[in-house]
Amino acid sequence: MRKVTKALMGMSSALVLSTAIPGMAKADELTLCWAAWDPANALVELSKDFTAATGTTMKFEFVPWPNFADRILNELNSGGKLCDLLIGDSQWIGGSAENGYYVKLNDFFDKEGIKMSDFAEAAVNAYSTWPKGTPNYWALPAMGDANGWFYRKDWFAKPELQAEFKEKYGRDLGPPKSWDELKQVAEFFTGREIDGQKVYGAAIFTERASEGITMGATSALYPYGFKYEQTGGKYDMDGAVNSADAVAGLEAYKALYKCCQPPGYTDSYMGEGLDAFKSGQVAMAMNWFAFFPGLYKDEKVGGDKIGFFVNPKQKVAASTLGGQGMSVVANTDNMDGALAYIKWFAQPDVQKKWWALGGYAVHNAVLNDPSFKDSQPFAADFLVAMNQVQDFWQEPSYAILLQAMQKRLHDYVVADQGTAQEALDSLVNDWKEIFEDEGKL
Amino acid sequence: MLAHATPTTIAVRVRGLSDRAIAWLFITPTIALLLAINIFPLIWAVYLSFTNFRANRPYAEVDGVGLRNYQRVLNDPDIWIAMQTTAHFVFWTILLQTVIGFALAYLIDRKFRGHAFWTTVILIPMMLSPAVVGNFWRFLYQPQIGLFNYIVSFFTGIPPSSFEMLGSVSLAPWAIIIVDTWMWTPYVMLICLAGLRSIPDYIYEAAEVDRASAWRQFWSITVPMALPFIMLAVLFRGIENFKMFDMVMLLTGGGPGSTTEVASITLKREAFESWLTGRSSAFAIILFVAVFGLANIYVKALNKVKQR
Numbered sequence: 001m002r003k004v005t006k007a008l009m010g011m012s013s014a015l016v017l018s019t020a021i022p023g024m025a026k027a028d029e030l031t032l033c034w035a036a037w038d039p040a041n042a043l044v045e046l047s048k049d050f051t052a053a054t055g056t057t058m059k060f061e062f063v064p065w066p067n068f069a070d071r072i073l074n075e076l077n078s079g080g081k082l083c084d085l086l087i088g089d090s091q092w093i094g095g096s097a098e099n100g101y102y103v104k105l106n107d108f109f110d111k112e113g114i115k116m117s118d119f120a121e122a123a124v125n126a127y128s129t130w131p132k133g134t135p136n137y138w139a140l141p142a143m144g145d146a147n148g149w150f151y152r153k154d155w156f157a158k159p160e161l162q163a164e165f166k167e168k169y170g171r172d173l174g175p176p177k178s179w180d181e182l183k184q185v186a187e188f189f190t191g192r193e194i195d196g197q198k199v200y201g202a203a204i205f206t207e208r209a210s211e212g213i214t215m216g217a218t219s220a221l222y223p224y225g226f227k228y229e230q231t232g233g234k235y236d237m238d239g240a241v242n243s244a245d246a247v248a249g250l251e252a253y254k255a256l257y258k259c260c261q262p263p264g265y266t267d268s269y270m271g272e273g274l275d276a277f278k279s280g281q282v283a284m285a286m287n288w289f290a291f292f293p294g295l296y297k298d299e300k301v302g303g304d305k306i307g308f309f310v311n312p313k314q315k316v317a318a319s320t321l322g323g324q325g326m327s328v329v330a331n332t333d334n335m336d337g338a339l340a341y342i343k344w345f346a347q348p349d350v351q352k353k354w355w356a357l358g359g360y361a362v363h364n365a366v367l368n369d370p371s372f373k374d375s376q377p378f379a380a381d382f383l384v385a386m387n388q389v390q391d392f393w394q395e396p397s398y399a400i401l402l403q404a405m406q407k408r409l410h411d412y413v414v415a416d417q418g419t420a421q422e423a424l425d426s427l428v429n430d431w432k433e434i435f436e437d438e439g440k441l
Numbered sequence: 442m443l444a445h446a447t448p449t450t451i452a453v454r455v456r457g458l459s460d461r462a463i464a465w466l467f468i469t470p471t472i473a474l475l476l477a478i479n480i481f482p483l484i485w486a487v488y489l490s491f492t493n494f495r496a497n498r499p500y501a502e503v504d505g506v507g508l509r510n511y512q513r514v515l516n517d518p519d520i521w522i523a524m525q526t527t528a529h530f531v532f533w534t535i536l537l538q539t540v541i542g543f544a545l546a547y548l549i550d551r552k553f554r555g556h557a558f559w560t561t562v563i564l565i566p567m568m569l570s571p572a573v574v575g576n577f578w579r580f581l582y583q584p585q586i587g588l589f590n591y592i593v594s595f596f597t598g599i600p601p602s603s604f605e606m607l608g609s610v611s612l613a614p615w616a617i618i619i620v621d622t623w624m625w626t627p628y629v630m631l632i633c634l635a636g637l638r639s640i641p642d643y644i645y646e647a648a649e650v651d652r653a654s655a656w657r658q659f660w661s662i663t664v665p666m667a668l669p670f671i672m673l674a675v676l677f678r679g680i681e682n683f684k685m686f687d688m689v690m691l692l693t694g695g696g697p698g699s700t701t702e703v704a705s706i707t708l709k710r711e712a713f714e715s716w717l718t719g720r721s722s723a724f725a726i727i728l729f730v731a732v733f734g735l736a737n738i739y740v741k742a743l744n745k746v747k748q749r
Binding site (some may be wrong): 070073074076077079095098099100150207209262264265266269396403409412414415416417 | 496519584690
């Protein structure tokens with residue numbers, strides 16, 4: 001009997017220990033959660049300096065983009081303790097602030113002398129504040145990003161194509177400056193045979209499940225004059241979301257999809273767009289600036305073969321916002337360690353190294369450095385893009401708002417259902433119902 | 442091997458317990474587990490379906506909303522479209538799988554040379570994971586490099602990259618039906634084969650004596666006697682395909698647009714992307730009642746056929 005008792009005690013002790021260890025506060029270890037992509041690798045490299053300075057071991061939980069929101073939002077909603085620090089999407093700020101998932105950082109910033117005025121204003125507004133326009137900070141701007149374009153510079157430089165394009169359109173073949181020009185260039189390349197392969201004009205976002213087609217189509221909608229509200233904070237969407245300009249923008253995006261997207265790219269986002277470009281299928285592609293360092297280094301299509309340009313304007317200059325802020329997860333057992341990392345990361349020298357490694361720092365010490373524009377072939381475009389970014393709703397209900405837009409846009413652009421006006425009118429109705437449920441309308 | 446008697450200590454310990462008590466002792470853990478993982482979530486979902494609870498706002502106040510969630514679900518045209526899409530898939534997949542599955546079972550039952558080998562080959566798709574099958578067929582359907590388009594091109598002369606199985610509104614539903622049929626026809630075949638092998642040979646021998654033609658034997662003996670098995674296969678596949686999720690998600694994600702958005706994908710979007718937990722619970726309960734009701738009616742019909 002004594003043996004049985006001992007065995008039971010041993011087993012229960014092991015069980016208690018095995019369940020207790022993961023939840024125990026370990027001051028010497030921090031877990032940072034983010035998406036799995038090139039900048040995350042740069043952050044791992046950068047964080048070695050933090051470990052060297054503090055002795056804190058950094059652990060990383062990087063989730064592939066298609067599952068990033070699902071995985072991390074489930075973690076936050078369930079009160080999990082996986083992440084001490086989180087680099088989360090800008091759209092999550094509102095919900096995470098209101099639900100108490102993120103730590104409000106104002107007092108900490110004041111105490112440590114971290115000034116938000118040291119960071120680009122657009123980035124602070126997008127990645128840190130909630131409610132918008134108020135000095136309530138829930139994150140430190142960590143990774144500036146916007147949707148931009150890259151193109152096959154070597155194809156554009158071919159003399160015979162230059163001559164043919166000039167004869168047809170009366171201007172030089174070069175990076176397009178408007179959406180009208182973008183379509184002309186895309187059409188010019190579509191169906192052409194280059195290096196023994198049939199090529200297409202442009203790879204654009206059409207993904208249905210998460211946020212792809214919304215992020216792609218807004219790159220056309222914003223330059224055409226699309227607005228979410230007539231008056232900020234009033235939710236008066238009629239005449240803004242479904243304005244004539246917005247309709248024209250959506251029609252332009254569909255026209256580009258119809259004329260010039262390679263076959264089979266009906267559900268494509270970041271990865272598929274990169275594949276299309278790297279495999280030599282397309283002359284141009286849209287994607288986030290975050291991927292540009294990796295593309296430039298690519299042996300096959302990078303270096304001299306690649307060029308970059310900012311999202312073309314139409315009526316106005318505008319780009320779709322990407323990027324994220326770094327937040328401290330309220331549920332962490334290692335608050336001091338997490339805050340120490342934020343303090344370390346906010347230092348100008350660390351921000352400079354962050355940019356050098358491939359992360360998109362938005363600290364003014366980096367952006368205002370006279371050498372910044374020439375530091376990378378895409379740096380100047382990044383500065384332009386970050387000064388003209390527009391973001392999706394950052395409301396706590398952003399997920400439902402996003403799903404409604406995904407559906408309406410995909411139904412119109414890819415599935416050919418209805419007109420652009422009908423799609424945007426339906427979107428206004430969807431969004432009205434959501435805001436009515438929220439008690440905001 | 443010698444049988445050992447129950448050790449005295451245990452015999453003494455259980456002495457005084459009735460058979461019923463011992464039975465309860467054994468059954469109780471299973472019942473508790475069943476209640477915990479099946480019944481409780483169901484009851485909880487019923488409760489949530491009458492509230493405005495959202496899983497991404499666990500600290501927000503939860504209010505009862507009466508039947509509003511049910512009313513919204515039943516009045517939502519998108520949900521009805523998803524139900525129609527589901528019905529379309531269920532109908533065509535069952536029809537094709539039953540016809541092809543039964544035909545294959547009939548052929549295999551002839552016991553030709555190498556029939557065991559071919560049975561194994563036919564069963565392979567069923568043994569694969571839906572995730573593998575989904576990704577595998579995505580490549581096959583790729584219009585530029587996919588084998589499927591080249592095969593169609595070989596037989597029809599249509600250029601391979603001129604049509605997209607997964608990106609076309611008219612072809613995408615059929616792309617999924619083809620994959621599901623490819624994967625699950627062997628399952629129907631197995632059940633039908635069991636039915637065919639259960640028919641006693643003497644019935645056919647008697648029919649031969651009566652000089653019944655092969656056609657007559659097929660319609661008067663084979664089909665009626667295998668019918669309960671076929672109906673069972675239809676029941677299993679019907680329930681499974683009503684819940685079809687993984688294959689559609691991997692192949693089209695519900696697109697293009699919402700063309701292939703079956704009920705389970707709509708439910709997932711409502712519950713885990715829009716986080717409308719109360720409303721999605723109501724939708725789940727409606728789906729559960731629909732499947733449960735239809736399955737019950739069907740089982741009654743199946744019992745009648747068996748009793749004939």
